[in-house]
Amino acid sequence: MTPCIFCNIPPQEIILKNQLGYARYDKYPVNQGHVLIVPFRHIKTYFDADDSEKATLWELVEEAKGMLDKQFHPDGYNIGINVGEAAGQTVMHLHIHLIPRYVGDVANPRGGVRGVIPSMQDYRKPH
Ligand code: 5GP
Ligand code: ZN
Numbered sequence: 001m002t003p004c005i006f007c008n009i010p011p012q013e014i015i016l017k018n019q020l021g022y023a024r025y026d027k028y029p030v031n032q033g034h035v036l037i038v039p040f041r042h043i044k045t046y047f048d049a050d051d052s053e054k055a056t057l058w059e060l061v062e063e064a065k066g067m068l069d070k071q072f073h074p075d076g077y078n079i080g081i082n083v084g085e086a087a088g089q090t091v092m093h094l095h096i097h098l099i100p101r102y103v104g105d106v107a108n109p110r111g112g113v114r115g116v117i118p119s120m121q122d123y124r125k126p127h
Helices: 051-072 112-116
Strands: 021-025 035-039 076-080 096-101
Touching: 021 051, 035 051, 051 076, 051 096, 076 112
Parallel strands: none
Antiparallel strands: 021 035, 035 096, 076 096
């Protein structure tokens, strides 16, 4: 069995933590300050988390957002969770992506997370 990279937590990589989860930077960030919020318990998806884990993870999202605001001054954020391989999940241990966005980081950001289906990102664009 391959060891789970999110169960394996090098202490120096933890940027925030609480009782049930932690935050670390993404190793392959899509933007400066891309953070992952991860429960300590090895569960595959958001829908496997219990209520206290969910609450805890969202608290960490808030804390990480405050930290990133101070450090990188982003202009916006995308928050996303890939649930299952069909939706693009590659690490089968729940994590919330917190992705800072900066004016000009893409030519047209309109639609944001709709970009999971790239041709549908901008709903006003003729297809
Ligand atoms: P997923 O595709 O499952 O939603 O996201 C997995 C994320 O984990 C990706 O954004 C990827 O860059 C990140 N990642 C992959 N390997 C590592 C690693 O060893 N350490 C960290 N911190 N992030 C990783
Ligand atoms: Zn795990």
